[in-house]
Amino acid sequence: MAKSNKPIVWSLFAAGGTLAALLAPVLVLLFLLAALGHAPGLLSYAQLHAFAAHPLGKLFLLTVIALFLWHAAHRLRVALHDFGLRQDRIVAVIVYLVAATGTALSVLYLTRI
Amino acid sequence: MxxxxxxxxxxxxxxxxxxxxxxxxxxxxxxxxxxxxxxxxxxxxxxxxxxxxxxxxxxxxxxxxxxxxxxxxxxxxxxxxxxxxxxxVTPKALPVQIGEGFLPGRFIVAAHYAVWILISLAVLFFAGVL
The missing domain is CATH 1.20.1300.10 (Fumarate reductase/succinate dehydrogenase, transmembrane subunit)
Structure with missing residues (x-):
C-alpha cells in the first residue's frame, strides 16, 4: 500500500477546525470587547500573566495557537489551489513553515512567562 | 483515431x-x-x-x-x-451507528451546538464578562 502523510495532515486540520469552531468565536469576542474599550478582566496584564504562568494555561495557549495555525495553513493551501494558484509544493512549504514557526515562537514566548 | x-x-x-x-x-x-x-x-x-x-x-x-x-x-x-x-457537516464526519441504523444527523449537530454554547459561556464567565 502506498504511504501517504495525508491522514496526519488531515487529522491535525480537523482537530484545529473543531477547536476553532468551538473556541475562536468567543476568543475573538474577548478581543473585540477590548477594542471597544471594555477589556474583559482576563485580558488585563495581571490576570492573563497569571493564566499564562500556570502550566495548564500554557498548554491551553500552545494548543490553541498550534492547532489554529495548522488548520489555517492546510485550508489556505487548498484554497489557494482553488483560487487558481497551482504551485502546490511551494505553497505547501510556505504555509506549513509559517505554521511551524508560529508554533515554535509560541513555545519560546510561553517559556519566558 | x-x-x-x-x-x-x-x-x-x-x-x-x-x-x-x-x-x-x-x-x-x-x-x-x-x-x-x-x-x-x-x-x-x-x-x-x-x-x-x-x-x-x-x-x-x-x-x-x-x-x-x-x-x-x-x-x-x-x-x-x-x-x-x-x-x-458533523453528521457526515462523525456518523453514530445504533444497531442497524444511524442516529439522525440533527442530534449530532444539536450536540455540537450545545457544546459550543456551553464552552462559549464558560469562557465568558472565566474571562469575567458574565
Missing part, C-alpha cells in the same frame, strides 16, 4: 462565481484567512505578555479603537461562519 474531445472552458481563477454553491464553498474556505490572522494576533499578545506589563499594555492600547473593532467584527463573522458550517 477519435475526434478532438470537447473541453468545457472553465476559468481557473473565477470558476466559483458560476454557481451559488461554489461561492458558498469558497466562503467556507476563506474563513481560514481570518482564523490565521487572529491566531497571529494571539501570538503577538503572548509575545508582548512575555515582555512585561508595559509592553503588554501598549499592545492592548494598540488594538483599541474603531478600526480594530471593525476588523475584529469582520473576523468574528468569518469565525462564526466557520463554526456553523463546521458543525453542520
Amino acid at each position: 477519435s475526434r478532438r474531445p470537447f473541453v468545457r472552458p472553465v476559468s481557473r481563477t473565477r470558476w466559483y462565481f458560476k454557481h451559488p454553491r461554489y461561492l458558498r464553498y469558497m466562503s467556507r474556505e476563506v474563513t481560514c484567512v481570518f482564523i490565521g490572522a487572529f491566531t497571529l494576533l494571539l501570538l503577538c499578545a503572548v509575545e508582548r505578555l512575555s515582555e512585561g506589563q508595559a509592553a503588554y499594555e501598549s499592545f492592548l492600547a494598540a488594538i483599541g479603537g474603531p478600526w480594530s473593532a471593525l476588523g475584529l467584527s469582520i473576523v468574528l463573522i468569518f469565525v462564526v461562519h466557520n463554526a456553523i458550517s463546521w458543525f453542520n
Whole structure:
C-alpha cells in the first residue's frame, strides 16, 4: 500500500477546525470587547500573566495557537489551489513553515512567562 | 483515431462565481484567512505578555479603537461562519451507528451546538464578562 502523510495532515486540520469552531468565536469576542474599550478582566496584564504562568494555561495557549495555525495553513493551501494558484509544493512549504514557526515562537514566548 | 474531445472552458481563477454553491464553498474556505490572522494576533499578545506589563499594555492600547473593532467584527463573522458550517457537516464526519441504523444527523449537530454554547459561556464567565 502506498504511504501517504495525508491522514496526519488531515487529522491535525480537523482537530484545529473543531477547536476553532468551538473556541475562536468567543476568543475573538474577548478581543473585540477590548477594542471597544471594555477589556474583559482576563485580558488585563495581571490576570492573563497569571493564566499564562500556570502550566495548564500554557498548554491551553500552545494548543490553541498550534492547532489554529495548522488548520489555517492546510485550508489556505487548498484554497489557494482553488483560487487558481497551482504551485502546490511551494505553497505547501510556505504555509506549513509559517505554521511551524508560529508554533515554535509560541513555545519560546510561553517559556519566558 | 477519435475526434478532438470537447473541453468545457472553465476559468481557473473565477470558476466559483458560476454557481451559488461554489461561492458558498469558497466562503467556507476563506474563513481560514481570518482564523490565521487572529491566531497571529494571539501570538503577538503572548509575545508582548512575555515582555512585561508595559509592553503588554501598549499592545492592548494598540488594538483599541474603531478600526480594530471593525476588523475584529469582520473576523468574528468569518469565525462564526466557520463554526456553523463546521458543525453542520458533523453528521457526515462523525456518523453514530445504533444497531442497524444511524442516529439522525440533527442530534449530532444539536450536540455540537450545545457544546459550543456551553464552552462559549464558560469562557465568558472565566474571562469575567458574565
